[in-house]
Amino acid sequence: MRAPLQVLDQLKAALTEGVAALPLDQDQGLVSLLLALPRVPTSLPQLAGPHFQFRHVHRDELRAGYGCAAEWSAEGPDRLQRLAAAGRALRPHWDRADPDETGLDAFAMFGFAATGDAAPMIEDHLPNALFWVPEVGVRACQGEAALVLSAPRPTTAERLLQRWSEALERLVPGLYRPVDGPLTAAHLRRDFAEPDQAGWAELVDQALHEINYGSLQKVVLSRRLDVAGTRGFDVDRLLGALSCLFPSCQVVQLRRNGSSFVAATPERLLSQQGREIEVDAIAGTAGRDADSAADTALGLALRASDKNLREHQFVIDAICEALEPCSTDIETPAEPQLMQLSNAQHLWSPIRAYADEAVDVFQLAEQLHPTPATNGQPRHTARGWLQHGEPFDRGWYTGAAGTLEPDLSGELWVLLRCARICGHRAELYAGAGIVKGSDPATEWDETEAKLGAMLSALQFA
Numbered sequence: 001m002r003a004p005l006q007v008l009d010q011l012k013a014a015l016t017e018g019v020a021a022l023p024l025d026q027d028q029g030l031v032s033l034l035l036a037l038p039r040v041p042t043s044l045p046q047l048a049g050p051h052f053q054f055r056h057v058h059r060d061e062l063r064a065g066y067g068c069a070a071e072w073s074a075e076g077p078d079r080l081q082r083l084a085a086a087g088r089a090l091r092p093h094w095d096r097a098d099p100d101e102t103g104l105d106a107f108a109m110f111g112f113a114a115t116g117d118a119a120p121m122i123e124d125h126l127p128n129a130l131f132w133v134p135e136v137g138v139r140a141c142q143g144e145a146a147l148v149l150s151a152p153r154p155t156t157a158e159r160l161l162q163r164w165s166e167a168l169e170r171l172v173p174g175l176y177r178p179v180d181g182p183l184t185a186a187h188l189r190r191d192f193a194e195p196d197q198a199g200w201a202e203l204v205d206q207a208l209h210e211i212n213y214g215s216l217q218k219v220v221l222s223r224r225l226d227v228a229g230t231r232g233f234d235v236d237r238l239l240g241a242l243s244c245l246f247p248s249c250q251v252v253q254l255r256r257n258g259s260s261f262v263a264a265t266p267e268r269l270l271s272q273q274g275r276e277i278e279v280d281a282i283a284g285t286a287g288r289d290a291d292s293a294a295d296t297a298l299g300l301a302l303r304a305s306d307k308n309l310r311e312h313q314f315v316i317d318a319i320c321e322a323l324e325p326c327s328t329d330i331e332t333p334a335e336p337q338l339m340q341l342s343n344a345q346h347l348w349s350p351i352r353a354y355a356d357e358a359v360d361v362f363q364l365a366e367q368l369h370p371t372p373a374t375n376g377q378p379r380h381t382a383r384g385w386l387q388h389g390e391p392f393d394r395g396w397y398t399g400a401a402g403t404l405e406p407d408l409s410g411e412l413w414v415l416l417r418c419a420r421i422c423g424h425r426a427e428l429y430a431g432a433g434i435v436k437g438s439d440p441a442t443e444w445d446e447t448e449a450k451l452g453a454m455l456s457a458l459q460f461a
């Protein structure tokens with residue numbers, strides 16, 4: 001096995017050759033150079049500066065980004081259209097070279113907060129919505145791995161060689177560190193909850209009143225919980241613990257400055273590969289039981305529950321309605337499947353469709369977000385109600401993030417089972433869908449189970 005320093009030397013040699021072949025005569029757009037890595041990285045170092053990661057254990061996929069080659073941010077009601085315009089203007093001017101024939105491609109991060117008026121996280125420098133091409137990307141998929149070096153034009157080969165050599169020197173030694181051993185579980189202190197259980201019951205009652213006598217059919221209420229650890233949280237260990245506990249979830253980290261937004265989410269807002277679209281309808285939740293007969297009974301009861309099936313159907317209907325103007329052949333499963341995670345089980349209907357020509361992830365995001373899985377039905381009534389009813393700003397919780405290919409296809413994940421991590425403090429968020437027949441205490445327990453996902457991982461971070 002080659003040592004990291006040998007890998008670095010090899011990459012630098014490949015860099016010199018690769019840079020010489022890049023199309024640098026244009027004065028706009030981006031150039032990206034792919035360099036094959038001899039092995040899939042065992043770790044993704046937390047270097048200073050902007051950084052993101054997406055890891056999915058069951059798919060054997062990871063993507064990470066360091067620094068910025070280009071970025072666009074926006075806020076307000078037209079935030080996604082503005083980023084779409086930037087992405088579409090870039091698309092014809094993003095040249096990539098893959099001299100090692102890795103078959104992989106460059107990528108960008110695209111993500112946004114729950115609403116266009118959610119406050120940007122000023123102290124974190126995380127704007128409301130962001131389209132971000134990293135200076136150095138790491139991409140691995142089923143045993144193949146590559147680095148992607150990107151830069152804006154105009155530039156020169158000398159400048160690229162210098163910048164990218166320095167970037168390789170900073171990053172490559174950290175890619176093959178042995179994985180950290182486990183820590184003993186730390187105690188977490190619950191510092192602040194908004195709303196508390198009594199406030200939650202009141203909020204659920206108000207929502208039920210609106211559902212019974214107003215125009216609302218479903219609304220997803222959420223809560224925030226602040227905890228403090230006895231040691232500073234180590235984000236690397238946290239991501240490792242989340243990947244072990246939730247191997248079928250997308251584990252996400254977004255960091256611009258000191259603090260990190262971290263999620264382990266089971267829910268794709270959308271995935272677009274060529275013209276194939278897939279969207280997850282996930283709504284309707286039950287707990288898990290260590291006893292397998294009791295666990296099976298929980299799952300069967302969930303699949304037979306009228307209240308949960310109605311809650312789920314709102315999401316399916318809204319997704320189909322959102323896909324209608326931009327796709328054909330929309331297919332929904334005959335009945336929901338069970339998605340089982342270590343802390344909860346959900347009703348899940350993967351919905352497929354065939355995109356019209358020229359549809360991209362920006363347009364799909366605009367059509368689909370937010371679904372009634374995290375907002376409610378009807379969309380605008382639920383959003384208006386939440387703006388007044390919910391006692392805090394959701395920030396990026398229930399927003400979405402993912403990676404885009406240079407042709408603007410890609411995948412976005414709903415930011416759930418998440419926390420903002422800063423030093424030894426973590427702000428956690430979780431919610432539950434309220435429909436006719438919901439019970440405040442049961443919904444509280446559901447949010448406790450959802451919070452449990454991040455809480456158990458934080459103990460080992």
Ligand SMILES: C=C(O[C@@H]1C=C(C(=O)O)C=C[C@H]1O)C(=O)O
Nearest residue numbers: 283284285373416430431432433
């Ligand atoms: C809102 C959350 O989860 C959403 C709500 C669900 C429900 O109400 O059953 C299930 C999955 C998610 O779509 C959350 O995890 O915070």
